[in-house]
Amino acid sequence: MTLIGNFPKENEFTPKPFGPAFDWEGDHNIIILDDKLKGQKFFIEKEFTEKTAQLKLYLQGERIAHCLVEYEKDSFVEIWDIVVDEKYRQNGLASLVTKILLREMLFKLSITRIKLKIVKLFRPDEKEIKLINVGSGVIAHKLGTTCEFDIERLILQQHVSNIEVIPPAGKNPPAYKIILDVFPYTLVSFIVDSTTGKPIFDYEIYSKFRSQFEVITDWSRHRQLVIGNADYMLYGDGINDFINCIASSKTEAELLHPRILGYIK
Numbered sequence: 001m002t003l004i005g006n007f008p009k010e011n012e013f014t015p016k017p018f019g020p021a022f023d024w025e026g027d028h029n030i031i032i033l034d035d036k037l038k039g040q041k042f043f044i045e046k047e048f049t050e051k052t053a054q055l056k057l058y059l060q061g062e063r064i065a066h067c068l069v070e071y072e073k074d075s076f077v078e079i080w081d082i083v084v085d086e087k088y089r090q091n092g093l094a095s096l097v098t099k100i101l102l103r104e105m106l107f108k109l110s111i112t113r114i115k116l117k118i119v120k121l122f123r124p125d126e127k128e129i130k131l132i133n134v135g136s137g138v139i140a141h142k143l144g145t146t147c148e149f150d151i152e153r154l155i156l157q158q159h160v161s162n163i164e165v166i167p168p169a170g171k172n173p174p175a176y177k178i179i180l181d182v183f184p185y186t187l188v189s190f191i192v193d194s195t196t197g198k199p200i201f202d203y204e205i206y207s208k209f210r211s212q213f214e215v216i217t218d219w220s221r222h223r224q225l226v227i228g229n230a231d232y233m234l235y236g237d238g239i240n241d242f243i244n245c246i247a248s249s250k251t252e253a254e255l256l257h258p259r260i261l262g263y264i265k
Contacts, residue, residue, distance in 0.1 A: 013253040016197070018142055018245035019095035037091050044100065055101040057093065064088045067097040069105060071112070077105050078115045082136055090171065094135045095142070095245075103246050106256055113261050114234035114242065116140050119147075119226070134172055134199060137190065137226035142197045142245055144238025147227045149187060151220035154180060155213045163216070165206045173199040174206045176216075176225075188228040191219055199226075236262030 021033040025041070032040050043058040051072070057065040065088065068081040079102075084093045106112065119136045140147075154160055159182045166175040166188070178187040191200045200206075209215045219225040223238070234242055239260050247253035 012240065013247065013250045014244050015247075016142065016241070016244040019092040019099050022096070035092060037093075046101075046104070053101060053105060055097050055104075057097050059088075065093045065097050067094075067101045069101060071105060071109070074110050074112065076113045076115060077102070077109070078117050080117050082139065084135070089135065095139055098139055098143075099246055103248075106246065106259055109259065111259055111261055113263055114143070114145070115263070116143070116145050116232040118231055119228055133228075134190065137228070138192065138197065138199065140232040141192050141223055141226050142241070143232075143234065144223070144241030144245075145232035145234050146223055146238060147220075147230045147232055149184070149227060149230050151178075151187075151225060151227070152217045154182070155217055160213070163210050165203070165210055168201060168203060173201045174203045176206060176210070178227075184229060187230075189225050192224050192226060194222065194224055233263040234260070235265055238262070 020035045020037060022030040023033060024030055028044050030042050030044060032038055032042070040059065045056040045058065047054045047056070052068065052070050054066060054068045056063055062085075065084040066081070067079070067083075069077050069079050071077045079098065082094050082098055084091075084097075102114075116136075116139070119133065119140050159180050160178060161181050162179045164177040164179070166177055168174045173190050175188050175190045178189065179185070180187065191205065192198060193200055216225065239257070239262055242260065243253050243256055247256055
């Protein structure tokens, strides 16, 4: 388990696992090459309008996943919705549909910025907060995007009233419930392993560091603290991670780098 990791040099192409490996068969079919779905053939359907793009994934005629983005030509691409049918989750399909659609969008646009709209890790209107939608949070981390809420600033300005630990439930890891005295008042977050990019399930880690704000600040600084109910933007320091997830080769990475502009902090 790695709590703080090393990061690749700027513009160095180091491929990162982002969904299962696959091969194309024609323009609409892919075959999974590894993991639990190895050998399965999926049908890809794409829909484009002037402002939206959607990719749908089918298995044996049943739609099991989709990714929806909104975009403006040579301006931005916003990921709005990533959904996988419950019985097919935790197979990397959310990353798969995101990767295929984003890669296609990048080659359609000359330049763009990337944004992931609201990673919903919990439902704010529920009395008992439970972690949900962990997959989208993992995608936000792997793609190198940064939460709109600056935990380091909130801690330094003493806006954090308390941090509680939410126990793991089902397939979801433990989480922090961060209580603030300013908007958005409650943040729910989990920690990801800097090497694997997967959620950390060790409850003792959450408990041990709950009150150690300097450690939590470090996790936030390295994008390892995935925070819920927030938008995620791709800044300049995350572009290399993004490219390493989306590009299929060094040549492709070199073509994509000039097309992506980071948001300004």
